[in-house]
Amino acid sequence: MSDTSTNNDTTAKTDDTTSTTAITTIEALHEYLGRAMQLEHATIPPYLTALYSLHPQTNSAANQVLRVVAVEEMLHLTSVANLMNAVGGQVDLTAPGFVPEFPTYLPDGEEDFQVNLACFSPATLETFLKIERPAAAPDEARRLMPARRRTDIMVTAPGDPELRYYSIGEFYAEIERGFNYLHDRHGDQLFSGDPTHQAGPEYYYSGGGELRRVVDIDSARSSIELIIGQGEGVGTGAFDAENELAHYYRFEQLKLGRYYQLGDEPHHPTGPDCEVDWSAVYPTQTNPRVGDLSGFPELQETAVSFNRFYADFLALLTKAFNGEPELLIEAVPKMFEIRNKATVLIRNPIPGSSATHSAADPTPDGPMHAAPTFEMESQ
Amino acid sequence: MGPDRLDRFLALSAELTAFDVVELAGTGESDAYLATVDRIVGTGAVDALLDAHTAISEPPGQARDHQLRHSMLGDEFLGPLARNVIKLWYVGIWYQLPRSWREVNGARDGDVTFTISANAYTQGLLWPAVGANPAGARAPGWASWTEPPRLAKL
Amino acid sequence: MRFPTGAATRTDLETAAERTYDAVVIGAGVSGAIMANELSTAGKTVLLIDAGPGEDLTVKGYESYLETFYRQAVKDNQSPYPRNPNAPMPRSVDIGPVAPGQPETSGYLVQPGPYITDTTYTRVLGGTTMHWEAKTPRFLPEDFEMNTKFGRGADWPIDYDELEPYYREAERELGVAADVDSQREIGLPFPDDYVFPMHGIPLSYLDQVVDTGIDGTTVELGGERLPLKVRPYPQARNGVPNPAFNDGEGYRPVGAVGTHRTDEGERCQGNNNCVPICPVQAKYHAGKTLAKALQTGRVELLTQAVASKVHIDPANGRVSGIEVKVYYDPDDPAHETGMITGHTFVLAAGAIETARLLLASDLPSTSGLVGRNLMDHAYLLNWALLPEVAGTMRGTVCTGGIVDLRGGGFRSGQAAFSVDIHNDGWGWATGAPYTDLLHLVDDHNLFGTGLRRDLATRISSQLLLAFMVEVLPTETNRVTVDPAYKDQLGNMRPVVSMTIPEYSMRGVAAARQVSKLIFQRLGAKDFTRYDPADPSYVEFDGEGYAIRGGNHLAGTHIMGTNKRNSVVDANQRSWDHENLYLVGGGSMPSIGSANVTLTLAALCYRTAKSMISELN
Ligand SMILES: Cc1cc2nc3c(=O)[nH]c(=O)nc-3n(C[C@H](O)[C@H](O)[C@H](O)COP(=O)(O)OP(=O)(O)OC[C@H]3O[C@@H](n4cnc5c(N)ncnc54)[C@H](O)[C@@H]3O)c2cc1C
Numbered sequence A: 001m002s003d004t005s006t007n008n009d010t011t012a013k014t015d016d017t018t019s020t021t022a023i024t025t026i027e028a029l030h031e032y033l034g035r036a037m038q039l040e041h042a043t044i045p046p047y048l049t050a051l052y053s054l055h056p057q058t059n060s061a062a063n064q065v066l067r068v069v070a071v072e073e074m075l076h077l078t079s080v081a082n083l084m085n086a087v088g089g090q091v092d093l094t095a096p097g098f099v100p101e102f103p104t105y106l107p108d109g110e111e112d113f114q115v116n117l118a119c120f121s122p123a124t125l126e127t128f129l130k131i132e133r134p135a136a137a138p139d140e141a142r143r144l145m146p147a148r149r150r151t152d153i154m155v156t157a158p159g160d161p162e163l164r165y166y167s168i169g170e171f172y173a174e175i176e177r178g179f180n181y182l183h184d185r186h187g188d189q190l191f192s193g194d195p196t197h198q199a200g201p202e203y204y205y206s207g208g209g210e211l212r213r214v215v216d217i218d219s220a221r222s223s224i225e226l227i228i229g230q231g232e233g234v235g236t237g238a239f240d241a242e243n244e245l246a247h248y249y250r251f252e253q254l255k256l257g258r259y260y261q262l263g264d265e266p267h268h269p270t271g272p273d274c275e276v277d278w279s280a281v282y283p284t285q286t287n288p289r290v291g292d293l294s295g296f297p298e299l300q301e302t303a304v305s306f307n308r309f310y311a312d313f314l315a316l317l318t319k320a321f322n323g324e325p326e327l328l329i330e331a332v333p334k335m336f337e338i339r340n341k342a343t344v345l346i347r348n349p350i351p352g353s354s355a356t357h358s359a360a361d362p363t364p365d366g367p368m369h370a371a372p373t374f375e376m377e378s379q
Numbered sequence B: 001m002g003p004d005r006l007d008r009f010l011a012l013s014a015e016l017t018a019f020d021v022v023e024l025a026g027t028g029e030s031d032a033y034l035a036t037v038d039r040i041v042g043t044g045a046v047d048a049l050l051d052a053h054t055a056i057s058e059p060p061g062q063a064r065d066h067q068l069r070h071s072m073l074g075d076e077f078l079g080p081l082a083r084n085v086i087k088l089w090y091v092g093i094w095y096q097l098p099r100s101w102r103e104v105n106g107a108r109d110g111d112v113t114f115t116i117s118a119n120a121y122t123q124g125l126l127w128p129a130v131g132a133n134p135a136g137a138r139a140p141g142w143a144s145w146t147e148p149p150r151l152a153k154l
Numbered sequence C: 001m002r003f004p005t006g007a008a009t010r011t012d013l014e015t016a017a018e019r020t021y022d023a024v025v026i027g028a029g030v031s032g033a034i035m036a037n038e039l040s041t042a043g044k045t046v047l048l049i050d051a052g053p054g055e056d057l058t059v060k061g062y063e064s065y066l067e068t069f070y071r072q073a074v075k076d077n078q079s080p081y082p083r084n085p086n087a088p089m090p091r092s093v094d095i096g097p098v099a100p101g102q103p104e105t106s107g108y109l110v111q112p113g114p115y116i117t118d119t120t121y122t123r124v125l126g127g128t129t130m131h132w133e134a135k136t137p138r139f140l141p142e143d144f145e146m147n148t149k150f151g152r153g154a155d156w157p158i159d160y161d162e163l164e165p166y167y168r169e170a171e172r173e174l175g176v177a178a179d180v181d182s183q184r185e186i187g188l189p190f191p192d193d194y195v196f197p198m199h200g201i202p203l204s205y206l207d208q209v210v211d212t213g214i215d216g217t218t219v220e221l222g223g224e225r226l227p228l229k230v231r232p233y234p235q236a237r238n239g240v241p242n243p244a245f246n247d248g249e250g251y252r253p254v255g256a257v258g259t260h261r262t263d264e265g266e267r268c269q270g271n272n273n274c275v276p277i278c279p280v281q282a283k284y285h286a287g288k289t290l291a292k293a294l295q296t297g298r299v300e301l302l303t304q305a306v307a308s309k310v311h312i313d314p315a316n317g318r319v320s321g322i323e324v325k326v327y328y329d330p331d332d333p334a335h336e337t338g339m340i341t342g343h344t345f346v347l348a349a350g351a352i353e354t355a356r357l358l359l360a361s362d363l364p365s366t367s368g369l370v371g372r373n374l375m376d377h378a379y380l381l382n383w384a385l386l387p388e389v390a391g392t393m394r395g396t397v398c399t400g401g402i403v404d405l406r407g408g409g410f411r412s413g414q415a416a417f418s419v420d421i422h423n424d425g426w427g428w429a430t431g432a433p434y435t436d437l438l439h440l441v442d443d444h445n446l447f448g449t450g451l452r453r454d455l456a457t458r459i460s461s462q463l464l465l466a467f468m469v470e471v472l473p474t475e476t477n478r479v480t481v482d483p484a485y486k487d488q489l490g491n492m493r494p495v496v497s498m499t500i501p502e503y504s505m506r507g508v509a510a511a512r513q514v515s516k517l518i519f520q521r522l523g524a525k526d527f528t529r530y531d532p533a534d535p536s537y538v539e540f541d542g543e544g545y546a547i548r549g550g551n552h553l554a555g556t557h558i559m560g561t562n563k564r565n566s567v568v569d570a571n572q573r574s575w576d577h578e579n580l581y582l583v584g585g586g587s588m589p590s591i592g593s594a595n596v597t598l599t600l601a602a603l604c605y606r607t608a609k610s611m612i613s614e615l616n
């Protein structure tokens, strides 16, 4: 199951509109999309924490990979908001529980890991590889699997907490099936949402991937496929149709110490060296809590004000996704401000603390550093 | 260099710059700046500066400022050091000490104008103080420049 | 944008010397990169030769420029680019105090004076666009007809309409962000359905403050009343793509250049550092075109290779080869010399270096104009403190300016100018914000809250107006060479003699008056001061001004209608050497008051087209 090279081609499978789907009502589709937003967002705090834990002017490779992946998760979040708006659903990033409490489970096909808020390290990288692991279910029957653990996992099948998806890719494949099924039933009526709520390409771009307005079944499908392709790369190999490298393989470059180049087979990059300096990292407290800083009022206040700022940011996004897409322009400087505030915390050692790591872990010892806690007030 | 000494250096720096200790440490440069001053003027001189600061007992206000000027900023030996500490935090540059100081106290090895490190530049506090970012670093993001600047209330 | 791995080092002198290329291009700046890309896309083989260090363009290499910049205590506009004695470049910080009657020789340019320019260009892969600011205005139609319209300067052998389609090609390649209506308003004709690749970059808050303050202001020039208004500049930096571009095809911004796949290089983030280096490669630089050219597989790149002599076949005047010196290490004069051959040759080394190379080769010239007519904009800086905090030090270096004085009947009497509002404050004039910090700490004896408050109000309310004044071609403004002055490789250095012509000085004097008027309307405190000891100090009509170099070098191989009045024809082909093209600013007969690069890029597209049909 951890053999990631046996990808099935899910694109072919998802195009098959006759296959069964768990999503047979618009309400169910809304619920799935709500989960999808939560899922896309849940990876952002861990990626940002790792990114900002890198010492400045070092680790150029890790810095770029993490930055780009985090930015693309923002794109995915916005894409899912577009999907939700297209079918008349409600987007609310400020709802209680929207931001998970860390550590948290994410699905990966096995119940073998939780996601932490932690500094960049080999272990953190392993987790990221698991999050983005390309994993297609071996066969149709196993695409939904009985949940073997608690119900706080993210990608359980809505409505049935006992069932969960084999991978994030499969989860999105289900959403695509749902779109197809409902489109067959309702035709273009499905896309009843207000088109002015759609955020178009003018609100986002980086080197790869584009934000698309979702107004019909074709744009819905292409948005979903973009998310799958950029993230885990299900069924498409290391590079997607636009020759962009999927997140999994971007992370893998850091692990293998080598960049991919076009034409490379998965797991066998042949590009230039990709250097990582594991020791050039601030050893932050794992899954920090504001409460842990009670002895240090200035530091605690900084952590609290970070969370307040982050909550405001989510509120701004919520407004943007509810009919004011132009607010996304305003959100951009806020993201840079989040970076500034996060780095201040991360560069502050917690007085009197110490972090020691096993001999195998190259993360530097010394005082433990503070970090954003991403605890939202509503929780 | 005990943590205690670093704490005292941060306390001095907070008073001189009007940025709080978390903001100062948040630059990641505390150790590097203290080490720079130590290396160039010697730990004895730095201790004298820290002692002069600790000795000021007045609560914040005009009387305290008066004391700071008399026993530190207006001291012929300590004043230039204190001003250099301000400049370090604000722009990450060690400025060569004034000629008059060098003539009286002797030139010191390494006392030339230089930027402490690339990070020191990018973390200069002058820019947040003026509601901007250091040129070429810590970008504020697309279209941020169309809005009035946000300056911290002091 | 992917730079093919190893492309910068794949070819060596020996291999290159054995081949005969369709075209040999000297200089991998924007001119050379466009030529190489166009020629190779048309199926031609190209050898591109550059004097700069021979490394692939990687994100890491780019970051090392950035880190070098961060580490400099004095951040002049060449500070990211390491010194290279084998291919030196002018740096403003090198210019020493000049003794009267003595030439300035401490900088790379040898300058007999008395006027000393601090103009620069960069000799690295990508050329001067690595550090340009990336304003991309078009020339006005009247700029092409200076003699006909105003009895001044020279006409171009082509007019605006002739160049217009090539302007559009250049705007696509450089990725220009602008709103076409704002450009129509200043008298530029465009095809009806034209839109720029990207929407305009929004004006800074500072621009808005100035615009509000001068609302309704007019100035009288040559009997005409002209309005003053802050307008946005077209810029070659990534903004918001216009979906209507190219008949609704839209535009995909070009990101960072590197040998492996990266997705750095997005929208401009307002780093306020376009000069000397944009940290995220939102700003166009020629590496983007260079990478594209290399991807054709028909371009070879020979780096650390300084073209040193052009050889001519005396029988027919055709170029038979170019001698290049290839060095191993910037600090070590050791090098090998070889002869490169091809069917055609393109010199794209920049207006000063191209002229220098021709003159050092001692070629015959019918017109005798090689190196003459050197032009550069004359910049007059004016600085003041606004009565309110205006958010200076944010945004791109310049988002807006006053461009209504670029054209008009007054040009028969005095130079035109445009006015840049500098979002980076007084930096260019005074060394702000560092000098402000030193002043407030050392002279005002401030610390703590008082210091923070005064820093904020002083720096955030700085206004610097840079007036870019037109300079006409003058034969005595020129580049020459002198065997007494050589660089480490033994190549003769450029000797540059410049004086600011009276026509331009009248423009300078008017510019100063306009700046005073603007400051009066804004209630701004004028701090402008020109130091008589400044090597760039010029007196005119009883007043003194410091004239900064404009970095918009032109005129040294001027374009014209016949071999006696010019060095190249309208296709930038040398009149005297049939298979030699001289491309870049050097071909321009005028520079108006627009930054030159978009126009020189447009000229390259036009030249490439005619070269390709010639080669076929
Ligand atoms: C600070 C600054 C700001 C600027 N801002 C703007 C602006 O906003 N807008 C604008 O339009 N223009 C601007 N410019 C001008 C612009 O950068 C130039 O017009 C443009 O880059 C010229 O391009 P080029 O390719 O003709 O020459 P260059 O870019 O100078 O390229 C010449 C190339 O030739 C190489 N070379 C030189 N000599 C030799 C030799 N002997 N052998 C081999 N190779 C050689 C060099 O290494 C270099 O790569 C600015 C310039 C500066 C310095």
Ligand code: SF4
Pocket: B136, B139, C237, C267, C268, C269, C270, C271, C272, C273, C274, C275, C277, C278, C279, C280, C281, C282, C283, C395, C396, C397
């Ligand atoms: S403002 Fe910044 S991000 Fe924008 S082009 Fe200039 S340097 Fe680049």
